[in-house]
Amino acid sequence: MALLEIKDLHAGVVGGKEILRGLNLTINAGEVHAIMGPNGSGKSTLAQVLAGRETYEVTSGSVMFDGKDLLELAPEERACEGLFLAFQYPVEIPGVSTSYFLKSALNAIRKHRGESELDAMDFLKLLKSKMKLLEMDQSFLGRSVNEGFSGGEKKRNEIMQMAVLNPRLAVLDETDSGLDIDALKIVSNGVNALRAPDRGILVVTHYQRLLDYIVPDFVHVLRNGRIIKSGDKNLALELEARGYGWLEQEQPAAV
Amino acid sequence: MTVLAVEKPERTRSLDRFMPQPHQAAMQVPAWLAALRQAAAERFLQAGFPTIHDEEWRLTNVAPLVERSYGSCKRQEALATAREPAVVAALKAVDLSDANAVRLVLINGNFIPELSSAAPAGVTVRGFGEAIKAGEPALRNLLGKLALPEHHGFVALNAAAFDDGLFIDVAPGSTPSQPLHIVALTHHVAPHDGVLAHPRLLLNLGHHAKLTVLTSWVGGGASPSLTNPVMEAFIGQAAALELVKVVSINDGDSHIASDYVQLADAANLRSFVLNTGGAVVRNNLSTVLDGPAAEATLNGLSLSRGCQHVDNHTLLDHAREHCPSHELYKSILADQASGVFKGRILVRPGAQKTDSKQTSKAILLSDEATMNSQPQLEIYADDVKCTHGSTTGPLNDEQLFYLRSRGLDATRAHAFLTYAFAADAINRISHEAIRAAINQRVVERLHEVAPG
Ligand SMILES: Nc1ncnc2c1ncn2[C@@H]1O[C@H](COP(=O)(O)OP(=O)(O)O)[C@@H](O)[C@H]1O
Ligand SMILES: [Mg+2]
16 A cells, blocks of 8 residues: 555645646655656645645545545644655744644654653653754754744754654655755755655655755656656756756656 | 813712722821822812723723722721631732742732731832831832823822822842732622722832832622722832733723833833733833933733733833833733733934834734734934834634644644743743743633633
8 A cells, every 4th residue: 555645636725726736646655756846836735735734725636645535634633644744934933942842743643643652851852862863953942943043944943853753754845945055964864864664755846956865766747736757866867957848848647 | 171160060079989088098198198199189080080082091991990889998907808718819829939929918009017028138118108107218209200190090099099008119239039029909898899999009229229029910809899000110220120910800800000110221121911810901001211221121911801801001211312122012812802002102302222122912812802003103313223013813824734734733733822922922021930920820821711
């Protein structure tokens, strides 16, 4: 059984235009997929629809996650089932400390899985180790979620949260944007550390650069809400060299 | 004028009932105080209570509060009620044991030394009666210097009618480590009417002194009471005062407060008000930055539900140059609750390099809750920085989704965000133990306002 199976997905802004127009994608456990595409092609819409954002409405198609109908689940249920979205634009939440929020989230997920809740000490140990992995300063512990963080710090914080929550499927929406080359390496290390036979990763990116560090098993090109071409990592290189224009003439690929 | 002369008799008669009877006086009134009271009484009888036709009271209608009849409860009765179980419970409800605070109890404006702890070294604490007997020069020099009867009828009435008060004087250079905790209770004895109390506070900090004062306004009793406190605080040169106020009176009771603070050069004021209870709560806070490089920080948090109405009116009077001021008022409103914030910033000619920032934010948890935020900037100097901003709306969808996408259910995500919103203001309280106590109170209250 596939980890994620998207079939003929049509979705758009509630009451607005259609953005995803018949999208198909299958991700098996252990695989890393990359979705590339020009600005406005629907990459973030896909990521948000998977995570359950209410701004978007699915008009037809299906998404199965680990054998469950993902579209039936509330956002928090999706998270508890093991879905994680690293946001393109992580929101600032003044007044909520990163550690308190993350501890509550992790324990909600653990409870859902029938695991015991982590106490403050064990959680802090886990958190510190993941912060170290992302080379984040300890001072972030006491700070409010993303508040006053630079663009790069926010992205690091996303991956740090992912490492703590230990999802089965991670969707990374333009995690590379706003990162300098050192930060890109750190973030990629964090993602690569999570690669595992029972886990899937979907990397959404505009540029090929990130894929030098997180080498994907499959690359898909999204355009106008559809996957128009799929291939291996070499497709990313080709896109880098030739741009997206040459794909215009080709037939949409079925995946 | 002719019109006034015609109207006056009837008005005066209806206002007369608020005047104290001479035989009720609980303290010896020296001539200077008698004159002050007389002038205030005349002013009150002439002006009466503010109405919604006064610009400053447009959004807070006090008519239902002042049309009611109230009883009064003098010192002896107050002391007697202090032993009632309900009062004992109300006084205990405000627990600040962690802060090692000096507790000072006021019942209906009367200072009750029997229930209060001893003042720390360097600090003089007296009831007004005591202070007058002791001939405290500061009392005579300062009382009524900031709170003028012409400001509005409640200030005038307070000056005309208070029968005790709390005088606190901190010697120059004194920095007591213990905070003062004023527990101010408005309480009446059943089956009498609710009480109309006029507590009066006078604080004087000598130069380089430092003090933290928490004032908890609590209420007991079945009939609605009205508390009309007036506080004047004088912060000497390079002295620092942190004022934390909690209004957690019964839902049927109301509170109309007029607080005044004057800062000398390089003095510092940090104020925080938490409004959790009451039918109508109005906090007037007027601050004058009266010396160069003085700094004022005014923060507030209101948690309202039902038909509660909370109105925070602040004035930052930048009278001198190089003074920063910061202001953050936040409200969480549920049900049909209504909120008002009016922030007036006055930059007088010559108050160059004023740096003032004002923010008002409100979260509406229901479609029927309302918030009215109004900045009022009056700037008469040219080299100044003044900013203001206000936001009102439901909880932020993006933030809610972010939390839920991490595994928190909708209910908990709501609770996180309302708390986060509140904590942003609470965290600006400097005194650690008081901050923790306020935080605890807010957490409990949020369960009621925005049930998890
Ligand atoms: N919430 C929204 N409201 C209105 N239009 C939207 C919204 N989200 C996305 N769109 C539109 O849908 C298209 C795809 O957007 P998006 O998914 O963000 O693309 P990408 O992430 O690939 O740049 C764009 O034309 C964008 O303007
Ligand atoms: Mg995008």
